[in-house]
Amino acid sequence: xxxxxxxxxxxxxxxxxxxxxxxxxxxxxxxxxxxxxxxxxxxxxxxxxxxxxxxxxxxxxxxxxxxxxxxxxxxxxxxxxxxxxxxxxxxxxxxxxxxxxxxxxxxxxxxxxxxxxxxxxxxxxxxxxxxxxxxxxxxxxxxxxxxxxxxxxxxxxxxxxxxxxxxxxxxxxxxxxx
Numbered sequence: 001x002x003x004x005x006x007x008x009x010x011x012x013x014x015x016x017x018x019x020x021x022x023x024x025x026x027x028x029x030x031x032x033x034x035x036x037x038x039x040x041x042x043x044x045x046x047x048x049x050x051x052x053x054x055x056x057x058x059x060x061x062x063x064x065x066x067x068x069x070x071x072x073x074x075x076x077x078x079x080x081x082x083x084x085x086x087x088x089x090x091x092x093x094x095x096x097x098x099x100x101x102x103x104x105x106x107x108x109x110x111x112x113x114x115x116x117x118x119x120x121x122x123x124x125x126x127x128x129x130x131x132x133x134x135x136x137x138x139x140x141x142x143x144x145x146x147x148x149x150x151x152x153x154x155x156x157x158x159x160x161x162x163x164x165x166x167x168x169x170x171x172x173x174x175x176x177x178x
Contacts, residue, residue: 083107083118084173085126090133092141099138103129104174107158107167114166121162128157141177 088103109115118125132153133141140146151170158167 080108080110080168081112081115083109083115085122085129086174088126088129088133090130092133092138093135094137100178101133101138101141102174102176102178103133103172105129105154106171106173108169108171109166110168117162117166118158124161125158128161129154132157138177147172147175 084104084106086104088105089100090103091097091100107118109118133150136146136150141150151172155167155170158170159165
């Protein structure tokens with residue numbers, strides 16, 4: 001029995017135990033690193049992309065009342081002169097070229113002379129619109145509440161470009177988000 005209890009005979013058994021423990025620790029460490037990597041990928045890459053591209057379906061848009069609109073008893077109000085800007089196509093912020101938005105807007109002004117001014121400044125107006133819309137994410141473009149805010153900004157951009165308050169209403173005549 002003395003031979004079996006010697007330190008020399010116990011060395012292979014101890015080495016075997018250490019080997020299986022180190023394998024378990026190595027496998028546990030690898031699994032832990034994979035779980036941390038997966039959580040990091042989901043939280044910092046996938047979830048932000050999903051939030052940018054999905055709009056909340058339960059949001060409702062309250063109808064905005066234009067300052068110049070008539071009461072219900074008086075009937076529809078007269079439209080002013082309309083100037084259309086067609087085929088504005090932009091890639092929203094953060095879409096990496098995979099998403100795009102197509103807009104067409106109608107600008108309402110008072111006189112035909114105002115329409116002529118808008119024609120003269122057309123390239124600058126379109127450039128301002130594109131620069132503004134490219135800074136919006138898909139989520140910002142898709143929500144109902146943001147459309148009225150976008151209209152107001154487009155109106156401000158137009159009036160700033162022409163140097164006077166010509167436009168008093170903007171209407172989206174086409175809005176496609178792909």
